[in-house]
Amino acid sequence: MNTAEALFFAVRLWLSIGAFVAAVFLTVGIDRVDEDARGAYVFRPLLVPGILLIWPLVVWRWGVLEMGRDRWAARYAPPRATHMAAALLMAGAMVVAIWLGLSSRQDWPADIAPERLSAPEVSQ
Amino acid sequence: MSVKYIPVQWNRNKWLYDGVMLAGVCAFLWLFIHVSPELLSHEHPINAQVHNARAFGACAFVMLSIILAIGPLARLDRRFLPLLYNRRHFGVMTVFVALSHASYIVNWYFAFSSSNKYEALLFANTSFGQVAGFPFEVFGIFALAVLLILATTSHDFWMKFLTPPVWKRLHYLIYPAYASVVAHVSLGILQEQQNHVFTGIFLVGAGAVALLHILAALHERRAGDPKADAGQGGLVRVCDVGDIAEGRARITLLPGGDRVAVFRQDGRLSAISNACAHQNGPLGEGRVIDCFVTCPWHGFQYDVTNGRSPAPFTETIPTYNLSLQGRSVMVDPTANPPGTYVEPVPVPDATPTEDPA
Numbered sequence: 001m002n003t004a005e006a007l008f009f010a011v012r013l014w015l016s017i018g019a020f021v022a023a024v025f026l027t028v029g030i031d032r033v034d035e036d037a038r039g040a041y042v043f044r045p046l047l048v049p050g051i052l053l054i055w056p057l058v059v060w061r062w063g064v065l066e067m068g069r070d071r072w073a074a075r076y077a078p079p080r081a082t083h084m085a086a087a088l089l090m091a092g093a094m095v096v097a098i099w100l101g102l103s104s105r106q107d108w109p110a111d112i113a114p115e116r117l118s119a120p121e122v123s124q
Numbered sequence: 125m126s127v128k129y130i131p132v133q134w135n136r137n138k139w140l141y142d143g144v145m146l147a148g149v150c151a152f153l154w155l156f157i158h159v160s161p162e163l164l165s166h167e168h169p170i171n172a173q174v175h176n177a178r179a180f181g182a183c184a185f186v187m188l189s190i191i192l193a194i195g196p197l198a199r200l201d202r203r204f205l206p207l208l209y210n211r212r213h214f215g216v217m218t219v220f221v222a223l224s225h226a227s228y229i230v231n232w233y234f235a236f237s238s239s240n241k242y243e244a245l246l247f248a249n250t251s252f253g254q255v256a257g258f259p260f261e262v263f264g265i266f267a268l269a270v271l272l273i274l275a276t277t278s279h280d281f282w283m284k285f286l287t288p289p290v291w292k293r294l295h296y297l298i299y300p301a302y303a304s305v306v307a308h309v310s311l312g313i314l315q316e317q318q319n320h321v322f323t324g325i326f327l328v329g330a331g332a333v334a335l336l337h338i339l340a341a342l343h344e345r346r347a348g349d350p351k352a353d354a355g356q357g358g359l360v361r362v363c364d365v366g367d368i369a370e371g372r373a374r375i376t377l378l379p380g381g382d383r384v385a386v387f388r389q390d391g392r393l394s395a396i397s398n399a400c401a402h403q404n405g406p407l408g409e410g411r412v413i414d415c416f417v418t419c420p421w422h423g424f425q426y427d428v429t430n431g432r433s434p435a436p437f438t439e440t441i442p443t444y445n446l447s448l449q450g451r452s453v454m455v456d457p458t459a460n461p462p463g464t465y466v467e468p469v470p471v472p473d474a475t476p477t478e479d480p481a
Contacts, residue, residue: 002247003246003247003250004239004243004244004246004247005243007243007246008240008242008243008246033285034281034284034285035438036127036128036129036281036284036438037128037129037281038128039128040128040129040130042130042131043129043130043131043279043281046131046279047279047281047282049272049276050273050276050277050279050282052276053269053272053273053276053277054273054277054294057286057290057294058285061285061286061287061290065285070287072442072461072462073382073442073459074287074289075287075288075289075399075401076288076382076397076399076401076404076441076442076459076462077289077381077382077399077404078288078289078292078399078404079289079292079293079296080344081381082296083337083340083341083344084341084342084344084345086296086299086337087299087334087337087338087340087341088338088341089299089300089303090299090300090302090303090334090337091334091335091337091338093300093303093306093307094302094303094306094307094330094334095334097303097306097307097310097311098306098310098327098330100255100307100310100311101307101309101310101311101314101315102310102314102323103255104255104256104311104315105314105315106256106315
């Protein structure tokens, strides 16, 4: 099995576990942890893709709510202080990406002679 | 706001918002494909498949840039708040556009491999050690995965289930995703541009997003909410009573990091959490009408005396005990459980201060 096959297998495994979690959560768990979901069935298929992708978070929150360990105060503490760091990191990463892209561009500025690239490495 | 969950909470404003958005997407694609091939340097596309892939890719980048610009714009100028109202639908539509781009790419460049086309996408180029010819597809794959996570967790159920702070932190993934899209474009399509119009549009768009976020963060730091002053008996001083305009609130940062919003309504003061139960929007920036404050982000309402949404809705937020010492508004920084009634405090000299708005 090469790296690409291993990655693809890992993705399928992740989604398969997610499908199992979705089946159990949407038929048993959701009614136990959210009173607004009781008797509401039409919206549940909309949740399936999200559970497939973030099922570990679903299992964690389900466990917290089942065990009564949910702290109400934590619901009202938005992470506003981290916006500056997030904005600066995003801007910095963008500058680096654009600089790398423009500096490796073969036809800009126009007076630079094109350079022949080596063929891409192929792992298979 | 809902008592029972439904798939999508449509209303007239959302229909209008989505209609304008869909028309914008169609107009962009039509313009890109039929009107401006020379301008955007794709007058000689390899085939229709690649032509469409570029159109949907460019559209997804523009949509993502607009989505990311809405938040800081609304922070810097309240007139942009209506755009924030239905931003989640914008995000979901962006995912469909991005998926169309990815589908055109995979079904053209990798569909004729003897291997699985998705595996082929991963092993076709593994030159991770060089900048020129770098397998830029990985940046697109990462960004698409993030967009899928954000779109599929956009239903209100997720905010209540995960809690708004966890949901927000999850949705912070949009920042590395956008940087990843910029890398995807820079090391991808930007490498073969024959003219610089597309390059210019791309740089202006990405630069505007980065600049707006930095400006909004600086604005928050400079003109952010003041900290409460230390008081006596465990109370903290929020402000002078004259600082609160009638129908409005004063938001203050408490010692524990929470924000309290002290409202003045009919010459009486009430204190509630500044964080809306829905997405933790800034309730203190809303206006009180008939005892109910409306969140400026998505219109959720709460009675400022008990932190409860009007029936039949069930959302609740914490309240705070408060008192007046002279003209100082004093607040107990320990929040009451969500939905706890607190008797409003009358302002002795209830001369209403004019609402500047």
